[in-house]
Amino acid sequence: xxxxxxxxxxxxxxxxxxxxxxxxxxxxxxxxxxxxxxxxxxxxxxxxxxxxxxxxxxxxxxxxxxxxxxxxxxxxxxxxxxxxxxxxxxxxxxxxxxxxxxxxxxxxxxxxxxxxxxxxxxxxxxxxxxxxxxxxxxxxxxxxxxxxxxxxxxxxxxxxxxxxxxxxxxxxxxxxxxxxxxxx
Amino acid sequence: xxxxxxxxxxxxxxxxxxxxxxxxxxxxxxxxxxxxxxxxxxxxxxxxxxxxxxxxxxxxxxxxxxxxxxxxxxxxxxxxxxxxxxxxxxxxxxxxxxxxxxxxxxxxxxxxxxxxxxxxxxxxxxxxxxxxxxxxxxxxxxxxxxxxxxxxxxxxxxxxxxxxxxxxxxxxxx
Numbered sequence: 001x002x003x004x005x006x007x008x009x010x011x012x013x014x015x016x017x018x019x020x021x022x023x024x025x026x027x028x029x030x031x032x033x034x035x036x037x038x039x040x041x042x043x044x045x046x047x048x049x050x051x052x053x054x055x056x057x058x059x060x061x062x063x064x065x066x067x068x069x070x071x072x073x074x075x076x077x078x079x080x081x082x083x084x085x086x087x088x089x090x091x092x093x094x095x096x097x098x099x100x101x102x103x104x105x106x107x108x109x110x111x112x113x114x115x116x117x118x119x120x121x122x123x124x125x126x127x128x129x130x131x132x133x134x135x136x137x138x139x140x141x142x143x144x145x146x147x148x149x150x151x152x153x154x155x156x157x158x159x160x161x162x163x164x165x166x167x168x169x170x171x172x173x174x175x176x177x178x179x180x181x182x183x184x
Numbered sequence: 185x186x187x188x189x190x191x192x193x194x195x196x197x198x199x200x201x202x203x204x205x206x207x208x209x210x211x212x213x214x215x216x217x218x219x220x221x222x223x224x225x226x227x228x229x230x231x232x233x234x235x236x237x238x239x240x241x242x243x244x245x246x247x248x249x250x251x252x253x254x255x256x257x258x259x260x261x262x263x264x265x266x267x268x269x270x271x272x273x274x275x276x277x278x279x280x281x282x283x284x285x286x287x288x289x290x291x292x293x294x295x296x297x298x299x300x301x302x303x304x305x306x307x308x309x310x311x312x313x314x315x316x317x318x319x320x321x322x323x324x325x326x327x328x329x330x331x332x333x334x335x336x337x338x339x340x341x342x343x344x345x346x347x348x349x350x351x352x353x354x355x356x357x358x
Contacts, residue, residue, distance in 0.1 A: 013242075025242070027243075052269070052270060053268075053270065053340075055269075056269045056270070057233070057268070059243075060236035060238075060239030061232045061236040061239055062239065063235075063239030063242045063243065064234070064236055064237065065239075067200070067235070067239075068201045068204070093228065093232060093235070094227050095226070095228030095231070164226075164228065
């Protein structure tokens with residue numbers, strides 16, 4: 001599938017770089033990697049696995065969220081190679097209990113602190129650019145790696161939310177002031 | 185920005201967040217049963233489906249447009265080119281979002297203009313519409329637009345749809 005010119009976006013999805021990562025708009029050439037992620041057991045935390053047919057509307061929704069809300073999740077790419085590594089960012093689809101910082105890491109990109117690096121940026125963006133006063137992250141039962149990341153970011157267990165895929169554990173992040181003081 | 189396309193009675197433009205309520209009312213109604221929605225659909229699914237239609241624009245550079253009533257400024261439906269990954273070919277799609285929008289030739293006016301747009305601006309040499317065999321109104325519109333069932337063409341992933349092929353290479357649209 002070739003990369004096609006965009007017809008103009010309602011929101012220009014902004015690109016940022018961290019030490020090792022580029023956070024940018026999802027593109028056509030990320031789609032196969034996204035499909036592989038959704039087809040794998042790794043996607044159980046987000047209601048998967050999903051087929052390739054089911055992946056396309058989800059990929060579009062990832063982008064459309066930006067236009068609906070003015071923010072959304074980035075495709076997290078390797079800063080050197082631009083290879084897709086995961087999807088991280090603020091999200092708040094209809095039906096969510098409140099805005100969330102969400103992270104997913106694609107197959108083979110785990111264990112390098114990629115989600116942590118991207119989620120720290122996303123949280124700072126939510127606080128400093130979007131002006132959020134609080135933010136949660138949700139983890140699926142048994143997703144111990146994701147729970148560990150929430151703890152590493154200083155988030156604390158704050159109940160359970162009901163989701164179409166089942167109950168999720170809610171983690172509440174430290175408030176903006178605490179994050180800016182470097183407490184987390 | 186993508187330019188809006190204006191017809192006698194309609195504005196055909198990129199969907200925006202302000203269209204969500206009209207879309208949601210449609211997508212949670214039985215009217216949407218042929219396009220993945222329906223009476224058992226919740227608002228979360230409707231929201232994600234709408235966001236998905238918008239996201240298609242970024243990937244393709246074109247997509248489904250909102251049909252807006254020029255006089256009233258209200259959204260009446262959706263129309264336009266749609267091409268998910270792995271579909272056999274691009275589709276010209278249309279939906280009217282309420283019963284009130286029906287019976288006035290709105291979908292025909294919008295779809296005819298978008299077929300011209302696909303041919304003249306997007307360079308399409310052919311176009312199909314995938315229509316559920318139970319969706320008689322949509323099939324009737326396809327016929328009025330000059331389309332005929334193409335029995336040799338495949339639908340998306342084996343869905344039980346009729347493939348209506350539009351006569352795009354000659355001047356067929358009103």
